[in-house]
Amino acid sequence: MTYVADVLALTRKDLRVELRGRDTLPAMLLFVLSTLVVFHFAIPDDAGDNAAYGLLWVAIVFTALLGLARAWVPEQEHGVLDGLVLAPCDRSAIWLGKTLATLVFLLAAQAVALPAFVLFFEPLDATAIAGVLLADIGICAVGSLLSAMAAASRARELLLPLLVLPLSIPLIVGGVGAAVSPDGERFLLFLVLYDAVFAVLSWASFEYVVTE
């Protein structure tokens, strides 16, 4: 129970910091909306449904990258990560708290983006929405770990996409597959498997990322 309490305390802290600073979520909202508007005018009417689903995933992945790039900034200011690492809580709780907070931001961005997508392009069925939600979990789990790694580097803005994008390819395959394939459930299962494997790997390896 103490582990869960630590995770919730850390997530609540991240949400409070964002509520005060408003550094991340407004940028994510603005980015995802403007991207969908640009795509709406950029692709021809006869481009087909599949192209639209592909563009939705471009918007989702780059919106997530925007959130992940700022994920550890509050910890970098004033060296707070050292303070958290010194605390006697399990260090993986720091990663999980950050993952949950980033997931909340991404879901909030999608609460606006998905209705906008339906308005501009195509309707989304339950399988497609489930694919988006499962991919969100994977992006945030892996992204929070990679973002912590990149944050320690001076070239973090360059490093983060280089680390995150290759590992996001299976998520994009799964998410697009869930939306366009007649056998969408198989892709959902693939996303569940990806989430489980990479969440456990990230959870177990976070400690080694934050110690010198």
Added chain:
Amino acid sequence: MIRGRGVEKRYGRKRVLRGVDISVPRGGFAVVTGPNGSGKTTLLRLLAGLALPTRGDLLVDTDRSHIGYLAHEPLVYRELTAVENLDLYGRLYRIPERRERIGMLLERFSLWDARAERVATYSRGMTQRLALCRALLHEPDLLVLDEPYSALDEDGAALLDHELESLAGQQTLVVATHDPERMAALESSRLALA
């Protein structure tokens, strides 16, 4: 409490700390001195458990829940208030009656009136006082302080003098400073890094 022999730390090819021997008994007060770049901060990070030595043996006979660390940076969130910052650390350190302890520390370091203001609005001296509150919050057995007087005004420095006097002998202290004479009456050993 602390025993180190031939402690060395490298970052890549750069050797930051070379063959340091250190011994501080429980309740001891060690002062670490040396010019800029001599490895004081690195040594203190090793003692706090934030880094591991590349070579040599270092034994710190307490677990990390009993270590208090004051760094160059205050290790507090700019967007949170003093109370919110200390409450977060209080939860993570599982401090019983943490609200009373937080209130007492904020009073002691003259931050009570500013307790509901965001740290981003604090002066450097106020932020340093808050950092001291954070380091002392869980009543650590081992207190590792890196340049604790930096940014403090005379009142703040006097408060810290008083705090160190009351802690000396009860808790183990390791303090890195450019002004060792200020703690000459309290120190039990001195380590000069070159």
